[in-house]
Amino acid sequence: MAEPGRRGRAPWWWGGGAVLALAAGGIAIGTANATVYSPEAQVQDYLDALAAGEGGTAMSLASSGAEAGLPAGTATSLLQGEALQTGMAALGELTVTRGADAPDGRSTEVSVGYAVDGRQHSTTFSVEKAGRDWLFFDRWRMAAVPVQTVQVDPVNLPTEAASGPVTAAVNGVQAPLASAESPGGTDGDGGTDGDDGGGARTGQGFAVLPPLVVDATFESTYLAADPARLVVEQAVPAEPAEPAVLELAMQYTDAVSGEVNRQLESYLTGCTEQKVLQPAGCPMGYDTVNRIPPDTIEWSVTGDLQATVVPLPAEGEDATVVDPVEAHADLTLQEIDLVTGERLPVEHRDPFTLEADLDVTAETVTLTPRVP
Structure with missing residues (x-):
């Protein structure tokens, strides 16, 4: 027992325990500020939301507004779901590192690094200190990351194709591209945006949050485009903000040439089947004053009867062009002399050059021969 009048002394290890508790608390606070409450953690939460296809959550974390500053008609399909997840997955492994602090602290x-197609990219975010929680833990928030626009443009698109629906696959999701008559699809003069006389140029804007890979492809029966890719890496676009353009270069599929020549063969067959001297709508004919028994008239066409389709883009005002076909029509018949009544066999060769107009849309091909 303690002696009367003397205060008891705490065991020595109490003081040591208090020192250790304070030190451990300081380490725990420092660890939490370096991990859970770090600037990198805020960016990681944003990236996790994008990877999960939760664009709304990501916009909340980045103080973004889906409608702010975006042109009317901008599609939001790349801000959510499968299309967003696909664009994030294409970034591969992400590394998040803290960079330089502002002088005022x-x-x-915070930089996010990734590799796309073997090339290194990075996106840098600004993260701001927003106070403390529970007196000890730093609170951070991402500076505003504006929603940006990627414009997917089909170029070399024939005018007749632009007047109908054109649907591309954007990050694996079918997305209609605006037609020439759609809002935003024409310029102020009533022409088509970007039209240089070699075909229509229309497109669709897609809202995106960085970082993101945007992949686009187009394939139809008669028109197709090789896959095109764009990496959206800047967290703050240049001012004034301009859409990043992803071009889909349209080309004919192999089916176009086959269909053109099928129609050409059908057209010429229709000409040769007519038992007349001037087949209607055809490039051949024969004149005589003698009488001709119709059953003796036999037309045939020989020569290089394969039409050559000029690849897109063709030069000049018409984007869809087929080269002239050089051939000749052979005619056999019998003429009856009006005076003597003599029946005379005739063989006639009529060389001709057949020119034709060509219209190509995603699902149709129309060959229209030009004849007097």
């Missing part, structure tokens, strides 16, 4: 940079 109120903000810092």
Whole structure:
């Protein structure tokens, strides 16, 4: 028992325990500020939301507004779901690192690194200090990351194709591209945006949040485009903000040439089947004053009867062009002399050059021969 009048002394290890508790608490606070409450954690939460296809959550974390500053008609399909997840997956493994702090210590940079097609990319975010929680833990928030626009443009698109629906696959999701008559699809003069006389150029804007890979492809029966890719890596676009353009270069499929020549063969067959001297709508004919028994008239066409379709883009005002076909029509018949009544066999050769107009849409081909 303690002696009367003397205060008891705490065991020595109490003081040591208090020191250790304070030290451990300091380490725990420092660890939490470096991990859970770090600037990198805020960016990681944003990236996780994008990877999960939760664009709304990502926009909340980045103080973004889906409608702010975006042109009317901008599609939001790349801000959510499968299309967003696909674009994030194409970035591969992400590394998140803290960069330089601002001189006043109120903000810092966080860099996200990734590789696309073997090329290194990075996106830098600004993260701002927003106070403390529970007196000890730093609170951070991402500076605003504006929603940006990627314009998917089909170029070399024939005018007749632009007047109908054109649907591309954007990040694996079918997305209609605006037609020439759609809002935003024409310029102020009533022409088509970007039209240089070699075909229509229309497109569709897609809202995106960085970082993201945007892949686009187009394939139909008669028109197709090789896959095109764009990496959206800038967290703050240049001012004034301009859409990033992803071009889909349209080309004919092999089916176009086959269909053109099928129609050409059908057209010429229709000409040769007519038992007349001037087949209607055809490039051949024969004149005589003698009488001709119709059953003796036999037309045939020989020569190089394969039409050559000029690849897109063709030069000049018409984007869809087929080269002239050089051939000749052979005619056999019998003429009856009006005076003597003599029946005379005739063989006639009529060389001709057949020109034709060509219209190509995603699902149709129309060959229209030009004849007097």
